[in-house]
Amino acid sequence: DTEVTQTPKHLVMGMTNKKSLKCEQHMGHRAMYWYKQKAKKPPELMFVYSYEKLSINESVPSRFSPECPNSSLLNLHLHALQPEDSALYLCASSPDGETDTQYFGPGTRLTVL
Amino acid sequence: GESVGLHLPTLSVQEGDNSIINCAYSNSASDYFIWYKQESGKGPQFIIDIRSNMDKRQGQRVTVLLNKTVKHLSLQIAATQPGDSAVYFCAETPNDYKLSFGAGTTVTVRA
Numbered sequence: 739d740t741e742v743t744q745t746p747k748h749l750v751m752g753m754t755n756k757k758s759l760k761c762e763q764h765m766g767h768r769a770m771y772w773y774k775q776k777a778k779k780p781p782e783l784m785f786v787y788s789y790e791k792l793s794i795n796e797s798v799p800s801r802f803s804p805e806c807p808n809s810s811l812l813n814l815h816l817h818a819l820q821p822e823d824s825a826l827y828l829c830a831s832s833p834d835g836e837t838d839t840q841y842f843g844p845g846t847r848l849t850v851l
Numbered sequence: 852g853e854s855v856g857l858h859l860p861t862l863s864v865q866e867g868d869n870s871i872i873n874c875a876y877s878n879s880a881s882d883y884f885i886w887y888k889q890e891s892g893k894g895p896q897f898i899i900d901i902r903s904n905m906d907k908r909q910g911q912r913v914t915v916l917l918n919k920t921v922k923h924l925s926l927q928i929a930a931t932q933p934g935d936s937a938v939y940f941c942a943e944t945p946n947d948y949k950l951s952f953g954a955g956t957t958v959t960v961r962a
Contacts, residue, residue, distance in 0.1 A: 769948060780955055781950075781952060783949060783950070786948045786949075788948065793948065794948055828895070830894075832948075839885060839897055840885075840897075842894035842896070844892075844893055845893070845894045
């Protein structure tokens with residue numbers, strides 16, 4: 739298995755909702771990432787987990803809460819989002835973290851009403 | 852073929868011609884570089900990579916060139932096909948775990 743999967747593919751939520759994005763990989767990778775991508779822009783790093791520990795938080799607002807239950811799974815919990823948080827949320831993984839290629843999932847298209 | 856000397860946000864190329872996409876990177880300490888292709892509605896897809904101890908690497912129909920002196924990276928696509936239409940991002944790795952992406956170039960292939 740050489741892919742990163744993400745669910746759901748699309749998500750529409752209100753500003754008072756709580757939802758979660760899920761990411762899974764079975765490549766044995768030990769680093770996993772969340773990115774946010776706005777239209778016509780490059781991906782922006784949000785969080786990095788290395789060996790199931792949060793190693794980088796790029797000053798992301800607390801309404802985004804990552805979780806890494808095990809080495810194959812990565813979640814992003816969403817609460818009290820704003821309309822400007824609407825974007826494509828991408829998950830990626832890499833074998834380790836030291837200048838490794840990152841492999842991306844297809845993303846979750848999030849719309850906040 | 853079509854080429855751009857400086858980074859441009861868009862590139863239109865005739866099917867069958869060669870394409871050259873350019874990218875300037877910023878950090879002299881970066882030692883690993885990647886090109887990604889992103890089709891509409893999909894995540895970035897790895898195309899090819901190169902480490903700083905090399906200046907050229909070839910894949911299937913793609914070649915990456917690295918010029919460390921001027922901090923320039925390019926992606927050459929041979930015999931461009933309609934399926935090559937996408938946004939292409941270069942990325943450098945200034946630190947462990949972090950990818951720093953370029954602005955992206957949208958390639959449109961004309962039939």
